Amino acid sequence: MLKAATRAFAVVGKELLVVLRRPSALATLVVGPVVILAVFGLSYTGQPPIRAMLVVPAASGLPTDARAYDLNQPGVLQIVGTQSTLASARQALAAGDADIIVAAPDNAVQQLLHGKQVAIQIEYDTVNPYQHAVISRLAEPLAARVNEKIVGQIVAMAGSQVSSSNKPDPNLIAAPTRAETRDLAPTEPKLIAFYGVAVLALIVQHLGLTLGALSMNGDRRLGMLALLRVAPISALELITGKYVAFVILTGAITGALVMLMTRAMGVPMLAPVGSVTALLLLLILASVGLGLVLSLVTSSESQVIQLALLALLASVFFGGLAIDLSQFAPPLQAAAQFLPVTEATRLGQDLFLRGVATEPWRFGALAAMAAGLTIVALVLLRQELMRRR
């Protein structure tokens, strides 16, 4: 038992020293993730507000003050001004001073009084699908606000012919209700917080995976396997040593990243430290396991680096970081659950921003992944040590 522990700890020490003594690797491992997270947190400003230019013809009688049309959506919509003609508004659009033009008709009231429906013209110029979607969503409330002003104008005209002490407020008639929304989540949705947790999960997975993947290949490249086959060390002792070393390394870096996120970037962490630690530990174990499996099914360092990069790409696209998983076909959604980062991102966002895991089964999925990959890595390593020509 003591000898087994000695052998396993020999591997722990060796792995730690091998990583820490390589300045470039250390920089990549420690400084790299911290810089990436810091750059993300400090430079990400989110989607800039859509700038709307209103066209209010002088003859329309509608208010020309831009503030009258404000939808009270700071950060989402900014009404940059009003123009009296569509042509001048189009110039502003072409010059990049506005993203959308909302043009009120010249003689809306007259046309309505003659029983004709009038059109509010909305124009924009974008090839960006995300911006297209946002503008499309904002076009309707903007048009509604112009509508509201037109209706208010008609009500005011009608009200002037009524002699009553209880004359209704034309604006109230034009907009008799308003929506009051309330987000029940315990923290205010912030892009930095939401995506920061996802980036953390991605970095941790990539770290663990890379360490695991390169370790076995390093042994193979050095010809160490020939010695390990003769030495009285078992596959279990060898893999235990590697796991412990990489959990220590990745855990330390993850701790620094969590501190950076919560202290410097203001990301709240509502769940108890124990729950977050359990999540990150499971993520690290699963990632190291995945790395070890990749290294054991490949035969060269270049192959394993390629696979690690593919795993990173798959995680970015299908882990829910770049695009929400709900936008993919169900089979791919199901397949994405087999990436540790997918489970960790969902759990992390819940634990950090809600304080509880709304889908606790994901803990089980992550634990199953960690256990399964460890067993597969152990079996493959045993085969590798038993492999003879």
Next chain:
Amino acid sequence: MERVRKDFNGVRALEDVTFAVPRGALVGVIGPSGAGKTTAISLFTGNLVPTRGVVRTLGEEPLRLRRRTRERIGLMPQRFTLYPELTTSENVDFFASLFGLLAWRRRRRTREALQLVELWGVRNRMTAKLSGGMQRRLQLACALVHEPELLILDEPTAGLDPLLRQGVWRELIQQRERGRTVVVTTQYVVDAEHCDLVALIADGRLLAFGPPRDLRRMALGGEVVQVEVDGAWHGDELEALAGVRHLHRIPPGRFWVVVDNAGEVTPAVVETVRRVGVEVVSVREYRPSFDEIFAALVHRDREGQEVGGAAAPAAFLLRP
């Protein structure tokens, strides 16, 4: 190993090789590069399995060596297999730990092993910064640190200068004197001199196996007394002497007398030459180098002659 054959993808690396390593002996597996030496010792460690034949290491099948048995083996591979990011002593300590040495003994043995190979002074130096010779010695220290009964060393002197090679052989002889069994491969045929037993391998075939003195006899068909005379003489009287197996004439006036025992026959040879009245220029035992012996044995093998038989020594050994 007994009647071992090893093929790699249809290419034969070893053919019908049989030899046994006695406990406590220093056995050299010697041959040129690509002869099959590494293949042979990799069969002992279990890193390779024979295509045919039987291999036993410390009485067990190498593929299924028990953990306790593996603790009794020290291996030094041909290529450098240490961690360049670790210091000299950290590498030795790592190997000591792999073999289960506990802390106190590990510290002592690391120091002893490094002192033995004269690397204690550079114990804190990064392995990557050691010279090639130092790295070979460090590899040797790693193989020795757990005091194995059986040391298997693949080309420990490869790439070393003559002085360092001498140092490594001194070390191996010391190990043998401490009761360890040492199996060592080398492409330097002259190193056979240091071994108790030598397995000469070429083209995957075992040309000869035995003590170095016996190899000389195998190559020459016996021991050789070289005679040089001044004057015309055919040398027929020498052929008739007891203990003489062959006589080779190398005109003018030179003879190779192949005998069972040079020490016993030489006085009779001198006496015979004087008796016939020819002036003796020199009479001495001929001791060819191991390079020459190896070349002769390879020559014989390629010509299909039985090594160690009564055939004549290879012609090129009879040059003037």
